[in-house]
Amino acid sequence: MAVVANAFPIVELRNISKEFSGVRALSNVNLSIYAGECLGLVGENGAGKSTLMKVLSGVWPAGTFDGDMFVEGRSVLFYEPKDASSAGIAIIHQELSLFQELSIAENIFMGDMPATLGIVKAKDVVERSREILERLHFDIDPLTLVKDLSVGEQQLVEIARAFRRPIKVLILDEPTSALSDREIENLFSLIRDLKRQGVACVYISHKLPEIHELCDRITVLRDGESVAHLEKKNLSDGAIIEAMVGRKIEAIFPPKRPFDANREVLLEVRNLNYKDPKTGIPLLKEVSFDVRKGEIFGIAGLMGSRRTEILLSIFGALQADKTSGEMFLEGKPLHVQSPIDAIQAGIGLVTEDRKISGLVLEMDVQSNLTLPILRRLSRFLTIKGNEEKDLVDYYIRILRIKTPHANFKVRNLSGGNQQKVIIGRWLSTKPKILLLDEPTRGIDVMAKAEIYYLMRQLVDQGLTLVLVSSELPEVVSLSDRVLVMREGMVAGLLSGKEMSQKSIMERAAA
Numbered sequence: 216m217a218v219v220a221n222a223f224p225i226v227e228l229r230n231i232s233k234e235f236s237g238v239r240a241l242s243n244v245n246l247s248i249y250a251g252e253c254l255g256l257v258g259e260n261g262a263g264k265s266t267l268m269k270v271l272s273g274v275w276p277a278g279t280f281d282g283d284m285f286v287e288g289r290s291v292l293f294y295e296p297k298d299a300s301s302a303g304i305a306i307i308h309q310e311l312s313l314f315q316e317l318s319i320a321e322n323i324f325m326g327d328m329p330a331t332l333g334i335v336k337a338k339d340v341v342e343r344s345r346e347i348l349e350r351l352h353f354d355i356d357p358l359t360l361v362k363d364l365s366v367g368e369q370q371l372v373e374i375a376r377a378f379r380r381p382i383k384v385l386i387l388d389e390p391t392s393a394l395s396d397r398e399i400e401n402l403f404s405l406i407r408d409l410k411r412q413g414v415a416c417v418y419i420s421h422k423l424p425e426i427h428e429l430c431d432r433i434t435v436l437r438d439g440e441s442v443a444h445l446e447k448k449n450l451s452d453g454a455i456i457e458a459m460v461g462r463k464i465e466a467i468f469p470p471k472r473p474f475d476a477n478r479e480v481l482l483e484v485r486n487l488n489y490k491d492p493k494t495g496i497p498l499l500k501e502v503s504f505d506v507r508k509g510e511i512f513g514i515a516g517l518m519g520s521r522r523t524e525i526l527l528s529i530f531g532a533l534q535a536d537k538t539s540g541e542m543f544l545e546g547k548p549l550h551v552q553s554p555i556d557a558i559q560a561g562i563g564l565v566t567e568d569r570k571i572s573g574l575v576l577e578m579d580v581q582s583n584l585t586l587p588i589l590r591r592l593s594r595f596l597t598i599k600g601n602e603e604k605d606l607v608d609y610y611i612r613i614l615r616i617k618t619p620h621a622n623f624k625v626r627n628l629s630g631g632n633q634q635k636v637i638i639g640r641w642l643s644t645k646p647k648i649l650l651l652d653e654p655t656r657g658i659d660v661m662a663k664a665e666i667y668y669l670m671r672q673l674v675d676q677g678l679t680l681v682l683v684s685s686e687l688p689e690v691v692s693l694s695d696r697v698l699v700m701r702e703g704m705v706a707g708l709l710s711g712k713e714m715s716q717k718s719i720m721e722r723a724a725a
Contacts, residue, residue: 223288225250225383225415226271226304231282233266233275240266241280244441246434248384253406253416255430257423259459259659260629262436264419268386272306273299286383305377306386309657311369313361320344320357323376347378351405367398374405385409386417391425392657395518403429421659422686423452435459460661467664468692469671474710478507480546481679482529482648487540489524489533499524500704502540506648511670511680513694515687516723520700522683523567526650529681530557530564544647558587563641565634567652567683573637576626580618581607583625584639610639614669631662638669648679655689667693687716699723 224247233241241263248254258264269275271284273293284291286302293299296306313322323344329336344357353371361369370390377385387406391399406416406429418429426433427450435443435458443458457463482505489499498521506512514522527533529542531551542549544560551557557564566572574583584607585592592603607621614635618628625636634654641649651670655663670680670693684690690697696710699722707722 222249224248224285225287227285228267228271229283229285231267231270231280231284233263233270233280239439241270241439243282244436244439246271246441248415248417250383250415251410251413252431253410253418253429255426255433256417256419256436257421257426257433257455257459258436259661260631262459262659263439264436265388266439267436268306268388268417268419271299271384272296272304272386274306300377300380303381303383304386305382305384307370307373307377307388307390309389309392311366311373313369313372315362316360318358318360319348319355319364319372319375322361322372323347323357323379325376327379343379344375347375350378351375352408365395365398367394367401370394370398370402371405382414384415384417386419388419389421389657390418391420391422397518421657421663423455423660426450426455437461456660459659467660467667468688469668471692474510474695476507476710478509480505481508481544482506482549482681483541483543484525484529485541485543487525487528487542488538489521489528490537492534492537498703499528502700502703502705504698504705504708506679506681507695508679509674509677510695511674511682511693513690513697514681514683514700515690515697515719516700516706518685519702520723521703522700523652524703525700526564526652526681526683530554530562530650532564558644561645561647562650563644563646563648564650565637565641565652565654567656569630569633569637574625574633576624578625579622580611580616580625580628580636581621583636584610584643586640588643606643610643614639614642615665629662630658631665634658634662634666635669638666642673646678648681649673650681650683652683653685654682655684655686663689687719690719691716701725 226248228244228246231241231244232239244263244267256264270280273296276294277292291302314325320341324340329339329343341357348355348357351371351374353375361372364372390402394402409416420426431447433445433450433455434441435455437459445454485503487499487502488497490497502525514525516522524533528538531553535552542551549560551560570576581603585603589598592598611618611621616635616639617632625633655666674680682690682694691714696708697714697719698705699707699709699719701723706725709718
């Protein structure tokens with residue numbers, strides 16, 4: 216969609232400013248949204264994207280911020296999200312908020328049930344839900360329970376909820392973070408269809424390829440200010456990144472060094488099998504590979520290829536009686552029945568969801584960093600405070616964790632700094648091998664670059680890394696070799712010049 220010159224914006228934000236406890240989160244931000252376009256909203260973690268969208272969607276009520284908002288040229292004041300919804304503005308948050316035990320229809324109209332003379336008729340709820348689902352080309356029975364849907368299907372239910380009222384603007388915050396490739400294609404198709412219907416979409420994402428594919432324009436936020444408004448013809452990675460960080464970036468990925476195929480083998484996995492504990496269906500089938508000392512060993516594949524299960528099995532986080540095969544560490548048999556066994560053997564795991572299975576969000580940076588080594592830091596059941604403080608200060612310094620102090624709640628850090636805390640935690644255990652599952656998911660481009668250079672530095676210091684990532688440029692640019700998985704089986708092992716995005720996809724999707 217080409218935005219017509221001087222076209223009247225359907226939504227306009229003027230000079231929006233917002234403070235939290237004296238800290239300015241937004242400073243005179245301007246934003247225009249046009250009917251039938253997809254506007255990309257990008258910026259580093261902490262740039263103000265979510266705060267701005269909370270202003271627009273009524274989460275931050277009028278009176279808690281400065282500036283003006285206009286919908287179709289009329290000045291508006293939103294005191295709660297329901298006001299924004301009534302004006303045709305809806306937001307789909309990254310974390311879904313559905314009632315798992317209720318039906319699709321009940322979720323769509325929860326809190327806003329259609330009633331005749333005060334009476335809600337179940338038949339009317341189902342029929343109106345069916346109409347909304349048909350508009351979104353979501354072919355499913357509205358009586359289906361949400362708990363029986365995939366993550367992508369649940370996201371469509373969230374979008375359907377927004378359409379229970381007439382909608383002008385749909386805000387999507389990191390919508391593809393937990394979707395399969397097929398579900399992403401379905402979502403993109405839906406967004407294009409909504410644009411044709413005249414609905415405006417605001418698309419927030421750290422994934423620049425998605426921005427290129429979907430967005431007609433982008434607005435860049437930096438340090439709470441709107442610093443650039445770019446048309447599609449000017450959308451290059453370099454221009455976007457430079458606007459985000461305020462300076463030219465020479466290279467996102469560190470230089471790659473030659474791989475020595477004669478390095479000593481550190482980890483051997485032989486004939487690894489794993490069966491689903493509930494169904495007994497094989498999920499991993501005769502998986503074999505070796506990892507050499509001081510390398511970054513990549514594992515790639517489509518969603519459902521069981522990359523994560525490989526890491527969980529090495530770490531002892533899967534049911535031992537459902538797993539078979541052999542593992543060797545430094546040539547000696549490795550028997551891992553639990554994560555405790557893995558940690559004691561010198562293995563660490565950075566999980567794919569730092570908020571659910573990585574961090575203790577209500578604890579501070581110090582407590583999260585030292586969690587697995589408290590026994591080492593203790594004497595007579597008392598933690599040696601000075602030793603703990605020195606260790607924490609060391610990792611904050613070398614990992615460049617941006618935190619006001621060690622006792623700062625980890626929940627309040629940016630995504631990139633949260634990820635550094637997890638990496639620091641495992642480095643404190645002095646591991647031989649570190650398993651990384653989607654280590655840059657949900658963090659901005661500069662935080663990604665910091666993690667990439669940190670990984671290279673750790674490998675140069677002798678640590679061995681196993682990397683699982685859905686981002687092929689990441690896998691190809693960082694890994695010395697790549698194991699390609701397809702439906703729980705090995706589809707190929709690539710190295711050197713044969714390692715490319717194309718060759719990985721050819722094997723992963725064959």
